[in-house]
Amino acid sequence: MTTLATINNLVITRDTPAFIIASAIPGAARVFTRNRMDWCCKGLMSLGNHCAEVGADPIAFLEEIADEAASAPTGPNWAAKSTPELVAHILTFHEAHRRDLPELSAMITELAVTQGERRPVLRELAAAFPTFMAETYHHLEMEERDLFPPIAAGETAGLAALIRRLRDEHEGHDHRLVAFRDWCEDYRTLRRFAYPLPNDPDRPINALHLRLEGFEADLMEHMHLENNLLFPRLQPGA
Ligand SMILES: [Fe+2]
Ligand SMILES: [Fe+2]
CATH class of the missing domain: 1.20.120 (Four Helix Bundle (Hemerythrin (Met), subunit A))
Structure with missing residues (x-):
């Protein structure tokens, strides 16, 4: 599967589950919510399917996450x-x-x-x-x-x-x-x-x-x- 982006050392493809991205990258959860993607209850759904559901371009969406991550504070890894x-x-x-x-x-x-x-x-x-x-x-x-x-x-x-x-x-x-x-x-x-x-x-x-x-x-x-x-x-x- 093609790599779409690597953000904070996380290699992301269309198949990456939403909750992995939202919990591993500071600020990413906000971007999911803002784009009306339920990263929590539908956390296991892939990035590709989330983007398809709301008509978002995965590359542009990941660029938005990268921008947010640049200024978001990092927290503990609860996993x-x-x-x-x-x-x-x-x-x-x-x-x-x-x-x-x-x-x-x-x-x-x-x-x-x-x-x-x-x-x-x-x-x-x-x-x-x-x-x-x-x-x-x-x-x-x-x-x-x-x-x-x-x-x-x-x-x-x-x-x-x-x-x-x-x-x-x-x-x-x-x-x-x-x-x-x-x-x-x-x-x-x-x-x-x-x-x-x-x-x-x-x-x-x-x-x-x-x-x-x-x-x-x-x-x-x-x-x-x-x-x-x-x-x-x-x-x-x-
Ligand atoms: Fe609770
Ligand atoms: Fe609860």
Whole structure:
């Protein structure tokens, strides 16, 4: 298979799975998400198939990744960490989501009231967000109650059904993130208003989009750590 690019020592072909690229190259995950490629729940799908699905040119896409990688900070290689270290890291995302979700909900509720007339999509977002929050909290609790304790005790034999359910819920979260992205104009205000003026009426929208895009990146990374690194260790082939 022809090499399309080598970025940060990773040799990439059309067959390279998306999650390998997204987890090995700093900043690559952002580029996948920005191009609406689900590198997390569809992490095993090849680069070539992801590009075909959204009509992207693989070479141009990899150039975008190389540009992003040039300025992105490098992080630890979680694939090489022990399972207890991986779980401890995953729990930092649970903590972050529990901090972020109520703050995001408050921002959305306020903006739906103050700007809902001008931007009706904010009302749709405000109507959908409580369900998303409740689903996410329930998901985090289920993992903390039913998944992590058996892992800590080394009793992972009966987890197949739970892992299937968690993977399905991750896909549900991903669909909601895509809907939020749709409603928020692909977070393009972030680029339009890189330096918003204090009295700009779009300043609060810009702040919301910034927070939501950050939350999206965190949740995608979190689901990737579970789908592509943790679950396969517990259930080879799952
Ligand atoms: Fe989790
Ligand atoms: Fe999860």
